[in-house]
Amino acid sequence: xxxxxxxxxxxxAAGMVAVPAAASSAAPARTAATSVSGPVAVAGGSTLTTxxxxxxxxxxxxxxxxxxxxxxxxxxxxxxxxxxxxxAGTAMPKGDLPGWRQVFTEDFTTPAPLGSFPGRSYSxxxxxxxxxxxxAKRGTYAPGKVLSVHDGALDxxxxxxxxxxxxxxxxxxxxxxxxxxxxxxxxVRFRSDPVAxxxxxxxxxxxxxxxxxxxxxxxxxxxxxxxxxxxxxxxxPSRNCFAAGTxxxxxxxxxxxVEWTPAGVSxxxxxxxxxxxxxxxxxxxxxxxxxxxxGRTTSAxxxxxxxxxxxxxxxxxx
Numbered sequence: 001x002x003x004x005x006x007x008x009x010x011x012x013a014a015g016m017v018a019v020p021a022a023a024s025s026a027a028p029a030r031t032a033a034t035s036v037s038g039p040v041a042v043a044g045g046s047t048l049t050t051x052x053x054x055x056x057x058x059x060x061x062x063x064x065x066x067x068x069x070x071x072x073x074x075x076x077x078x079x080x081x082x083x084x085x086x087x088a089g090t091a092m093p094k095g096d097l098p099g100w101r102q103v104f105t106e107d108f109t110t111p112a113p114l115g116s117f118p119g120r121s122y123s124x125x126x127x128x129x130x131x132x133x134x135x136a137k138r139g140t141y142a143p144g145k146v147l148s149v150h151d152g153a154l155d156x157x158x159x160x161x162x163x164x165x166x167x168x169x170x171x172x173x174x175x176x177x178x179x180x181x182x183x184x185x186x187x188v189r190f191r192s193d194p195v196a197x198x199x200x201x202x203x204x205x206x207x208x209x210x211x212x213x214x215x216x217x218x219x220x221x222x223x224x225x226x227x228x229x230x231x232x233x234x235x236x237p238s239r240n241c242f243a244a245g246t247x248x249x250x251x252x253x254x255x256x257x258v259e260w261t262p263a264g265v266s267x268x269x270x271x272x273x274x275x276x277x278x279x280x281x282x283x284x285x286x287x288x289x290x291x292x293x294x295g296r297t298t299s300a301x302x303x304x305x306x307x308x309x310x311x312x313x314x315x316x317x318x
Contacts, residue, residue: 090189090255092310096317100185104174104313112149114157117170122149124176129169134292135201139165141292152309156291158198158223159303165197169290172311180207180286185314187257188289192250192306194224197298200250200306204260204285211237214281218267219256222294223306225249227256229267231277242277253309260285261316287313 092107110121118126129141146168148155156168174181188202199222206213214234219227226249231242246269248254259266260280267275291306 100314101317103315106311108149114148115144117147127171136293136295139167139293142166154308156306160300167292180284182284185259188311189255189309191253192223193304195304196224196302199294201290207284213283241279244275
């Protein structure tokens, strides 16, 4: 299976930063790369200037743990589970865990109308992609038209304007910094309408924007389909060192957790293990809730809401 892995190489005041428009190995094949020029903004943060943008053609092979054909067909989940959705009142975890020190929490308690996120209320703890095309080159990252906070949740209003899908990729900031960490535990509670043509690719991405350092994706999948998970091989990221499907839809509330340690990457959904990879990236990575088009034709009439109840992050305890 062939696909595109585009990178947007951007320059911050402090130096070169590439903001990924990353896609999973389960995404449909890309057929072209689109160059981008001019100013590109990070929501709530600095204006970035595009240094270059290029697509690189990749061949995905060597999947361990699941075949991409099986994942694409969605007929036989690789890791079938039957865990019920968590109760509506599931609270955000607070405090350290054994072996983990909590470094970020977000419960979305302050309302923020559409067009005002991150804004004054959330600019110290969130940024995101703004003003360029998503991985499939079908949608535009437009936080001002997509993101709001109400009823205790971040609302991603996925829809089209003037024929162009509007998408978003919020990025949590630790201590207000656009940085990552080496190893960590990441949990997020979410649900989504089955919005055809849109997907999540929530990922850990190398802080130095070198894809060869690896990539971890969970939850990933089309919102009208089911949730999958991936671990791209460090040193050869066009291959997956691990890939699996959960067979679980986005329709109900779920908690997805990634634990990344030197020994490997563990994935759990609603507290139940759904995968483990013994291959582990070893350099700093940052967490991005990348929500975008899935590469299929997206109807201008398709619209709906993805809700994030809370998100928490941990570093390894000393």
